[in-house]
Structure formats: structure tokens, C-alpha cells
Amino acid sequence: MATKLDKVDAVIVGSGWAGGIVAAELSKKGYKVVGLERGADKKSEDYIGTKDELRFSMRYEMMQDLTKETITSRNGADQTALPVRTNENAFLGTDTGGAGVHWNGHNFRYLPYDFEIYSKTVERYGKNKIPKGMTLQDWGVTYDDMEKYYDKYEKMAGISGEENPIGPYRSDKFPNPPMKDTPSIKLFKQAAKELGYHPYQIPSANVTQQYENPDGETINACVYCAFCETYGCDFGAKADPIITVLATAKKTGNYELRNDAYATKVIHDGEKATGVLYMDIRTGEEFEQPADIVVLAGFVFTNTKLLLTSKIGKPYDPKTGTGVIGKNFTGHFSNVTYLGARGYFKDKKFNSFAGAGALASTLDDFSGDNIDHSDLDFLHGFEPHIRVMGDRPIGNNHVPKGTPSWGREFKEKSLYYTNRNLYVDAQAAALPWAHNYLDLDPTYKDFAGNPLLRVTYKYSKQDIKLGQYAIKRAAEIMEKMGADIVDEDELPDDTQFNNSYPNSHNGGGAIMGTDPKTSAVNTYSQMWDMDNLFVVGSSSFPHFSNYNPTETIGAFAYRASEGMDQYLKNGSGLIEKPSV
Amino acid sequence: MLTNQFTTDNADEKQTDTEKAADFQEARQFFTRNEDFNALSAATECIYPKDDNGPGAVELGVPYFIDKQMAGSWGTNARDYRHAPFIKFQQVESMKGKSEEQSPTNPPYVVKHSETELQRHQARLTRGEIFIEGLRKLNQESQKRFSAPFYEAEEEQQIEILKDMESGNIKLKGVAAENFFILLRRMTLEGAFSDPLYGGNRNLAGWKMKEFPGAQASYANIIEKDEFVKMKPVSLTNYQGH
Ligand SMILES: Cc1cc2nc3c(=O)[nH]c(=O)nc-3n(C[C@H](O)[C@H](O)[C@H](O)COP(=O)(O)OP(=O)(O)OC[C@H]3O[C@@H](n4cnc5c(N)ncnc54)[C@H](O)[C@@H]3O)c2cc1C
Ligand code: SF4
Numbered sequence: 001m002a003t004k005l006d007k008v009d010a011v012i013v014g015s016g017w018a019g020g021i022v023a024a025e026l027s028k029k030g031y032k033v034v035g036l037e038r039g040a041d042k043k044s045e046d047y048i049g050t051k052d053e054l055r056f057s058m059r060y061e062m063m064q065d066l067t068k069e070t071i072t073s074r075n076g077a078d079q080t081a082l083p084v085r086t087n088e089n090a091f092l093g094t095d096t097g098g099a100g101v102h103w104n105g106h107n108f109r110y111l112p113y114d115f116e117i118y119s120k121t122v123e124r125y126g127k128n129k130i131p132k133g134m135t136l137q138d139w140g141v142t143y144d145d146m147e148k149y150y151d152k153y154e155k156m157a158g159i160s161g162e163e164n165p166i167g168p169y170r171s172d173k174f175p176n177p178p179m180k181d182t183p184s185i186k187l188f189k190q191a192a193k194e195l196g197y198h199p200y201q202i203p204s205a206n207v208t209q210q211y212e213n214p215d216g217e218t219i220n221a222c223v224y225c226a227f228c229e230t231y232g233c234d235f236g237a238k239a240d241p242i243i244t245v246l247a248t249a250k251k252t253g254n255y256e257l258r259n260d261a262y263a264t265k266v267i268h269d270g271e272k273a274t275g276v277l278y279m280d281i282r283t284g285e286e287f288e289q290p291a292d293i294v295v296l297a298g299f300v301f302t303n304t305k306l307l308l309t310s311k312i313g314k315p316y317d318p319k320t321g322t323g324v325i326g327k328n329f330t331g332h333f334s335n336v337t338y339l340g341a342r343g344y345f346k347d348k349k350f351n352s353f354a355g356a357g358a359l360a361s362t363l364d365d366f367s368g369d370n371i372d373h374s375d376l377d378f379l380h381g382f383e384p385h386i387r388v389m390g391d392r393p394i395g396n397n398h399v400p401k402g403t404p405s406w407g408r409e410f411k412e413k414s415l416y417y418t419n420r421n422l423y424v425d426a427q428a429a430a431l432p433w434a435h436n437y438l439d440l441d442p443t444y445k446d447f448a449g450n451p452l453l454r455v456t457y458k459y460s461k462q463d464i465k466l467g468q469y470a471i472k473r474a475a476e477i478m479e480k481m482g483a484d485i486v487d488e489d490e491l492p493d494d495t496q497f498n499n500s501y502p503n504s505h506n507g508g509g510a511i512m513g514t515d516p517k518t519s520a521v522n523t524y525s526q527m528w529d530m531d532n533l534f535v536v537g538s539s540s541f542p543h544f545s546n547y548n549p550t551e552t553i554g555a556f557a558y559r560a561s562e563g564m565d566q567y568l569k570n571g572s573g574l575i576e577k578p579s580v
Numbered sequence: 581m582l583t584n585q586f587t588t589d590n591a592d593e594k595q596t597d598t599e600k601a602a603d604f605q606e607a608r609q610f611f612t613r614n615e616d617f618n619a620l621s622a623a624t625e626c627i628y629p630k631d632d633n634g635p636g637a638v639e640l641g642v643p644y645f646i647d648k649q650m651a652g653s654w655g656t657n658a659r660d661y662r663h664a665p666f667i668k669f670q671q672v673e674s675m676k677g678k679s680e681e682q683s684p685t686n687p688p689y690v691v692k693h694s695e696t697e698l699q700r701h702q703a704r705l706t707r708g709e710i711f712i713e714g715l716r717k718l719n720q721e722s723q724k725r726f727s728a729p730f731y732e733a734e735e736e737q738q739i740e741i742l743k744d745m746e747s748g749n750i751k752l753k754g755v756a757a758e759n760f761f762i763l764l765r766r767m768t769l770e771g772a773f774s775d776p777l778y779g780g781n782r783n784l785a786g787w788k789m790k791e792f793p794g795a796q797a798s799y800a801n802i803i804e805k806d807e808f809v810k811m812k813p814v815s816l817t818n819y820q821g822h
Contacts, residue, residue: 049820051795054774059654070661085661085701183806223798234797349808353792354799390799393773393792406627406765407739415633418790419808444663 002277002286008032009568011276011291013263013306016098017550018537018557019297020241020249021153024215025561027254031568034289035249036261036278038298039065039095044242047101047232053392056230060087062102064094068262068281069446071301073455073499077318077435081454082499083444089500091230093299096259097241099504100550104229104357104389105205105238107159108547109150109555112143112168113368117543120369121379129379131462135321135328135432136379137542140514140579141523141559147171149555154203157239157554158211158219161203166364176208179222184350184422185361188386191480197363202385204358205239215248226390228357238357261287263302264448266294266310266533273312273533279448293564296510296535297557300329303539304438304509305453313510313520313529316437318456324511324520326439328432329455330544331506335498336459336467339491340384340425340474343483344400344417352419355390366473367546368429378466380429382546384474386422393418401487424478425489426470430507430544433460438509457497467491505549507541512556514579522576524563525556531574532567536560605779606644609651610708611715618731619715620646624768626738634789635782637768645771645780646711655708666704703755707763713752714745714760721750775816787813795819 009031012019019035027033055061064070070090072081084090093099113120118138121129130136151171154161161174178201181189185201192199206222213219222237236243249255258278265277267288275290296303307313307325316327332338362385364370373379397414398421404410441454468491475488513519516528525540527533536557538549545552563575611617621643630636637643649655703710715730718741722730726737733741744750746761771780773787775795781787787794794813802809 049816051819052775052777052816054770054778058770058774060659066659066661082667082702083661083663086657087659089701180803182803223800224803225796225798227795351799351802351805351809354803356803359803393787393790394770396790397769406742406768408629408631411628411631411633411636415789418792443665 002288004288004290007275007290007292008034009291010034010293010295010564011036011289012295012297013276013302014098014297014299014537015096015241015246015257016093016297016299016537017100017241017245017554018299019295020097020100020245021156021554021557022295022297022534022536022561022564023249023255023257024245025558026564027249027252028215029565031254033249033255034291035255035257036263036276036289037096037257037259038068038262038281039098039259041259042096042101042232042242044232044236048234050231050234051225051227053394056102056227057392058394060091060230062095062230062232063087064090064092066090067447069452071453071455071501072441072444073457075456075458075497075499077456081441081456083452084499084501089502091502092301092504096257097246098299100241101232102230103205103240103550106358106360106548107154107157107161107203107205107551109168110143110545110547110552111368114543114545115139115142115146117380124369125374129373131460133434134460134462135434137513137518139512139523139542140519141512143168145523146555146559149558150551152558153551153554156213156215156244157205158207158213159203159205159239160208162201164200164364165198166370174203176211179204179206179208179356179359180224182351182354182359182388184388185359185386187422187481188361188424188477191477192363194480195476197365199361199363202358202360202362204356204360206356206358207237207239213244215244217244217247219243222356224354224356224359226353226355226392228355229389262448263298263306264309264450266296266306266312268310268312268530268533271530273530281447292568293532293534295564296533297537299504299537300506300509300539301438301453303535303537305440305450307510307520307535308440308453309450312533313527315439318435318437321434324516324518326437326509327520328508328511328542329436329438329457329506330430330432330508330541331457331501332427332430332503332544333497334500334502335495336463336491337428337430338425339467339471339489340423341471341478341486341488342398342421342423343478343481344485344487345420345422345482346484349419350422352391352396352421355388357389359389360385360387366426366470376465376469378462378469380431380466380546382426382428382466382470382473384424384426384470384477386424391418400485422478422481422483424474424481426474427546427548428463428466428470429546431462432508432543433458459495459497464491464493464495505544507538507544507549510535510539511542512540513542514576516578522574523559524575525560526563526567526575528574528578531572534560534564606641608647610647610655611650611712615719615729615731616712616715617643617647619718619729620711622731622738623715623718623742623764624771626735626742627765627768628772635785637772639782640772640786641780641782642768642771645774645778646767648779649767649770650708650711655706655711657706660701667702703759705754710755710760710763713755714757714764717750717752717757718742718745777816784813784815
């Protein structure tokens with residue numbers, strides 16, 4: 001029997017950016033908040049002196065503990081899904097701060113086009129442009145509605161950036177100046193300009209000068225230490241939930257974070273959620289945490305799984321296209337979304353070992369609907385970029401095509417080119433399809449005996465064509481940069497999804513909208529079917545843009561927090577009513 | 581020779597002390613049979629041979645690195661999802677995909693994982709068991725073809741067998757041969773280039789060959805520089821100690 005604890009105003013599953021922002025906003029307003037985090041108790045000190053490629057990049061120290069739970073994955077409803085058994089294929093967040101601690105900090109806003117993607121596509125190209133089976137839909141909110149939340153998030157995280165010459169409207173400048181240029185970034189920008197594009201420095205959460213955010217938290221200046229992605233910051237210089245929102249929440253005295261607390265069910269009476277059932281994984285004891293509102297912020301997979309196992313909302317059925325929980329699963333995947341061209345320079349040497357997580361440049365000339373798609377066989381776009389994260393020695397053994405991958409020649413060439421290769425790749429959008437979805441696996445179970453979540457995902461012609469087009473543009477830029485050898489990545493027409501989840505850039509499962517028939521939550525992340533349950537994070541994204549998702553997750557978490565405050569003040573009701 | 585650390589500041593003698601400390605850490609923890617370990621040494625040396633650029637896998641300590649890894653949580657898949665059912669071996673074979681070769685592996689979170697990689701991780705065997713299976717097969721195959729165990733065969737003969745392993749022309753039990761090879765290649769590079777605290781990259785020689793500066797605190801001063809900057813590499817022992 002689970003021990004029933006004292007009721008609080010809000011219980012939040014997850015302590016990543018989504019859960020952290022909600023925790024800060026509610027506790028600042030005086031609400032009593034409990035956070036449940038399955039992973040270990042972590043402080044910034046835990047990441048001092050951790051410049052260890054083997055431990056963090058190869059052994060995935062900061063990723064989800066798969067002994068307890070994973071997902072299963074398959075390429076189509078006709079296959080048997082197999083568990084994703086190792087962290088090499090599952091970079092999912094855990095421990096205090098979630099994936100926000102080992103992220104890079106590339107910080108993008110989505111485009112006005114993204115929020116109204118269906119309407120704008122139909123308006124420009126007509127209904128027939130949308131292929132059969134592509135479940136494109138508007139988000140129910142506009143960029144203009146979201147601008148103030150983006151601004152708030154950027155100020156909280158101290159984003160260091162430069163005005164995007166062709167970007168959407170901003171009400172204010174970035175709070176901090178952009179990151180430094182490197183010779184390779186200069187080369188990229190110059191080449192891009194010569195090709196008529198508009199390069200700019202990627203906005204970064206590696207903060208460029210010591211900064212105090214509006215909540216009074218201090219973020220240090222990034223020292224370009226080159227151990228950033230998949231690592232916690234050694235210097236307190238990368239905006240992460242631990243040093244920002246969770247610190248803010250804690251300061252109020254109204255927030256309690258419980259670590260090693262694995263949420264297994266949302267308790268409800270059919271009308272309202274009454275609390276969360278969780279297990280202390282150190283003792284195996286079960287607890288019930290009652291609350292006025294329940295917030296799921298455990299990332300796409302946990303959010304969707306908890307809704308399905310708790311039997312909340314109508315599960316999506318790919319055969320009929322009805323139901324919403326599990327619908328529109330999307331994501332950035334390694335063998336289609338991050339392809340480009342590697343350039344080898346015979347006589348030019350770079351300080352490739354130096355860098356920072358989000359030290360990078362990109363251009364928006366191909367993003368969203370910025371290119372005319374009339375004659376193209378795909379929708380949406382990509383952002384080609386050069387990233388200077390700091391090449392580490394195990395991961396950096398590149399050799400020109402045709403070179404053996406081991407032995408004498410490999411050694412010779414990989415050493416020669418270690419500091420003589422650069423990579424331009426493109427992050428491409430992922431649009432939703434009726435056949436890509438999440439449900440519960442019939443075979444495999446988690447540590448608590450509940451079914452694992454099952455992913456069914458197949459690349460479409462759209463994904464392949466978009467990827468192939470992006471590779472060509474990346475290669476053109478690399479040619480212009482003057483590489484002696486330009487090796488294009490290969491993306492054959494029959495490329496299959498490799499069942500790998502390399503970056504927690506996933507979306508869908510509990511998507512937002514204005515019609516309960518086609519969406520699970522409203523634009524305040526509030527469940528249509530249960531008004532005191534809020535499901536926050538990229539699980540609410542109806543599609544995945546060509547940008548990294550986190551700023552948009554953050555912006556919607558701020559919006560959701562406003563909704564929760566209103567709900568708690570009113571005691572009931574939907575913040576936003578269905579439009580149909 | 582006994583030295584007194586309080587009375588000598590002779591650099592050569594200190595060096596000798598360090599070498600002795602390293603030597604004490606080089607004994608087999610995981611591989612019980614000498615012949616398995618010898619095959620491992622020979623195979624890693626084929627993958628990363630000694631040449632004019634510097635030491636190969638053996639001199640870098642790669643075999644001991646792998647031995648230590650196999651004795652620990654990586655070798656026993658301690659952080660992985662290990663629940664049955666595992667797919668049947670026939671299915672493993674039919675899922676054969678391309679090897680990881682030529683896939684961009686940097687930045688690390690963009691590592692392209694081939695179907696073979698997925699296939700490897702559906703194996704019932706742990707990584708340690710995969711190594712034993714693979715190394716014994718190297719010796720058997722070499723005995724069959726060249727009447728000598730793998731570690732006593734000529735380099736060309738060893739390469740021939742490894743190529744057959746890589747392309748799946750040799751059959752293993754419970755795991756596809758190419759998956760053993762991917763693991764072997766990957767761990768050889770890990771042993772050559774990880775921090776020396778794990779027993780490979782001996783004397784930082786791997787990093788020196790690559791002109792990799794190790795765990796430097798900051799590159800703020802050189803990040804904008806055009807010219808290549810050579811630095812003495814820093815290990816984590818030094819980095820954490822200061
Ligand atoms: C290597 C890497 C680099 C990245 N770089 C970038 C980047 O540069 N830019 C960008 O925009 N994005 C980046 N991302 C993605 C970014 O990290 C995520 O978008 C973001 O952190 C998601 O935040 P979240 O709060 O929704 O989820 P998470 O951070 O995943 O937080 C969810 C939390 O909930 C906890 N939890 C889950 N299930 C349960 C349960 N049942 N019970 C209790 N607790 C639970 C988890 O342990 C976790 O702490 C990167 C990701 C990775 C892996
Ligand atoms: S690169 Fe900058 S932000 Fe990233 S870990 Fe190093 S100091 Fe921190």
C-alpha cells in the first residue's frame with residue numbers, strides 16, 4: 001500500500017527545463033510545490049573536473065538509467081518493436097536538471113510559420129501540397145502570442161546572441177553579446193555570404209559574460225573549455241536548470257525536490273487528477289503525493305507513457321486516425337537530420353580541440369518556408385551550420401572517403417587530418433505522419449512492471465528528399481570554404497530509421513491545439529479531458545521545426561505556468577476553451 | 581633501487597617511480613586465458629599499429645585498458661536494459677546492416693548508429709562475453725587457415741582474418757561478427773585516446789600524436805587565433821589536482 005502524503009498545491013514530475021520553469025514560477029507566487037525526479041541529487045559541484053571523454057561521451061554517464069526503463073522501437077506497425085537497450089541509442093535526461101544539464105545551449109526560437117504551418121502552407125501552395133498521411137496542424141497560438149515568453153526565457157537563461165538578419169520580430173535585444181568568432185566560423189560566414197546567404201552567430205546559453213538574471217541567479221562567463229555537450233559545466237557558465245530555475249524555486253522555501261522518486265501513475269477520479277503515485281527507488285516504497293494540480297514535465301516519453309498507463313485521454317489509433325494520446329510523434333534523428341559534408345584541408349590547420357557547446361554559426365535562408373517550395377518535393381526546411389564544440393580525440397578520427405577505417409593507412413590519415421577537418425551539417429525539420437506514433441508495448445516491461453512505451457517511426461519520402469537537398473547545400477558551402485576534399489554524407493532513397501534517439505530532440509504524444517478531437521492539450525498545456533492536469537514540454541509540439549527545441553519548450557513552460565496560476569486562482573475550468 | 585622522495589628531486593628517478601606505479605596496474609583482471617589476451621593484443625595492434633607517428637595499441641596500453649573495461653560495468657552491460665525476450669539469433673543475422681565506417685562521428689551526440697549497432701545491443705551476450713567469443717574465434721580461425729594462433733600469425737594474415745570478421749564472413753555464436761569488430765575497433769580507439777587514468781593512452785602518447793591538449797581549463801585565449809597552438813597535454817590527474 002502506498003503511503004499517502006500531505007496535499008500540496010502542485011506536484012511536478014521532472015526537474016528539467018520544463019519542470020524547473022514551472023517550479024520557479026509557481027513557487028515564486030507562493031504555491032507549495034513538490035517536484036519528483038527519478039534521477040540522483042546533483043549540484044553544480046558534481047560537474048567540476050569532469051573533462052573526461054570516455055566517461056561522459058562514450059559511457060553516457062549523464063543519460064537515463066536504462067536498467068529501470070527504456071523505450072521499444074520499430075519502423076512500422078508490421079514489425080516487432082525491440083527495446084533500445086543501451087545509452088548509445090538513448091540520450092535521455094535524468095538526475096536533477098534533466099537533459100538541460102548536459103545540453104549544448106544552442107538556443108533558437110521557432111518561426112511564425114511553425115505555429116501556423118497548416119494554414120500558411122495551404123495559403124501559399126494550396127491543400128494538395130500536403131501529402132496524404134502528413135498530419136500537419138496549426139498550434140493554435142501565433143508567434144506574436146509567444147514572443148513575450150521567448151523574451152522571458154532568454155532573459156532567465158542569459159542567452160548570448162546576435163540579431164538574425166532575416167529572423168522574426170523581437171521585442172528586445174539578447175541579454176548578452178554573441179560568442180567569439182573562430183577562424184573556421186569566419187570561413188563559414190564568408191563562404192555563406194559569397195553564396196548570398198545571411199549567416200549569424202547561433203544564440204547560445206554558454207553565457208558570454210558574468211550575468212545576473214531577473215530572478216537574481218548568477219551565470220558565469222563561458223571560458224570555451226570544449227567539454228560542454230554531454231557534460232555538465234565545470235564553471236557554472238552554461239545556463240542549466242540547476243543554477244537558474246531550480247535555484248530560484250528553492251530560494252522561495254515553497255519548493256521541495258525529491259530525488260530517486262520515480263513517478264509511475266497519475267491518480268485520478270476520471271474528472272480530476274488527484275495526485276501522483278511514485279516509488280522511492282532506493283527502498284522500493286510507494287508514495288502517493290496528492291495535489292490540486294498535477295504537472296507532467298518528464299519529457300515526451302514519460303509524459304505520454306504516464307497518460308497511457310493512467311488511462312487519461314483517448315489513445316491514438318493509427319488505423320482510424322482517431323484519438324490523440326501518442327499522436328504526431330516526431331524528432332531529429334541522426335541518420336537523416338544531421339547530415340552534411342565534411343571538408344579536409346591539406347595545408348590548413350585549425351585549433352579543433354578548442355570550442356564551446358553552442359559556439360556556432362548558421363543561416364536561416366532555408367529554414368521553415370523561407371525557400372519557395374512550389375517545385376520542391378518536401379515541405380519545411382533546415383539550418384546548415386558549423387559548430388565548434390571542441391573535437392575530442394576518441395570522437396575525432398575522420399578520414400577522407402575511400403580510406404580504410406583501421407590499420408596503417410587509417411592511422412596515418414586520421415592523425416594527419418585530426419586538426420585539418422571541418423564539418424558543415426544541417427538540422428532539418430521533422431513533420432508528422434499518421435503512421436508515426438507512440439503506444440504501449442505488448443511485451444516488454446519496466447522496473448515497476450508497467451509496459452514500456454513503444455515508438456513506431458518510419459522515414460518518409462519527405463524526410464529523405466529534405467535531407468538530400470540539405471546535404472547538397474552543406475556541401476556547396478564547404479566547397480566555398482576551400483576544403484581540398486569535400487565528402488558528402490550519404491542518404492540513399494531507401495534509408496531506414498535507425499531506432500536511435502541521440503539528442504532528446506523529440507516531440508509529440510500529447511500535442512497542443514484548439515480542437516480536442518485532434519489535440520490533447522490547449523496552448524497552456526492543459527489537458528482538455530482533465531483540467532487540473534498540465535502536460536509540459538515538447539510532447540506538446542505538433543511538429544518539429546528545423547531548430548533545437550529547448551527555447552520553445554521553455555517559452556511554453558512559462559505560458560503553462562500562467563495558466564496554472566489562473567487555474568489555481570479560479571479553482572477550476574479550462575484557461576482556453578475549444579475553438580470548435 | 582630504493583629512493584627517498586624527500587631527499588631526491590632527480591627527474592629521472594621520479595620518472596622511474598611513475599613507470600613502476602603504472603606497471604603494478606597492468607595485470608589481467610578479466611581475461612583469464614593468456615591466449616585470449618594475446619589475441620586481443622595482436623588484434624588491437626592491427627587496428628592501430630606502431631609506426632613513424634608513434635606507438636601502436638600495445639605500447640599505448642590498449643589491451644590492459646580493454647581488460648579493465650571488461651571487468652567493470654561496461655563489460656557487464658550494467659547500465660543497460662537487459663530484460664528478455666532477446667531476439668533469436670537467426671533474426672540477428674537477418675538484420676545485418678552497414679558498418680559504422682565513414683559515418684561522421686563528431687560531435688559525439690551525432691554518432692551515426694548503423695543497424696549493426698542496434699543488432700549488437702539485442703545480443704543476449706554481455707560485451708565481455710562478446711569479446712571472449714570473438715577473440716577465441718580469431719585464434720581458431722587462424723589455426724585453421726595458417727596453423728598458428730592469431731597472435732603468432734603474420735600481420736597480413738591477421739589483417740585478412742580481421743577483415744573477414746568485419747564483413748561478417750566469419751560466424752560467431754550469439755552475436756554477428758561485424759558487431760564484435762565494431763566493438764573491438766571502437767574500444768581500441770578509446771584505449772588509445774581516453775584519459776590515461778583508465779590505463780590506456782600511456783604517458784599521454786596518444787594525445788601527443790594527435791596534438792590534443794587534454795583537460796585544459798580554458799581556451800578563451802586562443803579561440804580566435806589563426807595559427808595552430810601546440811600545448812603540453814594535461815591529464816585529469818593534473819587537472820583535478822591543481
Ligand atoms: C547531448 C544533448 C545536447 C543537446 N543540446 C541542445 C541544444 O544545444 N539546444 C537545445 O535546444 N536542445 C538541446 N538538447 C535537448 C534538450 O536537452 C532538451 O530539449 C531539454 O532538456 C528538454 O527539457 P525537458 O524538461 O522537457 O525534459 P528533460 O530535461 O528530459 O527533463 C525531464 C526530467 O524528468 C525526469 N523524469 C522522467 N520520467 C520520470 C518519472 N517517471 N518520474 C520522475 N522523474 C522523471 C527525468 O529524469 C528528467 O530529469 C540536447 C540534448 C542532448 C541529449
Ligand atoms: S564550453 Fe563554456 S558553457 Fe560549456 S562547459 Fe565549458 S565553460 Fe561551460
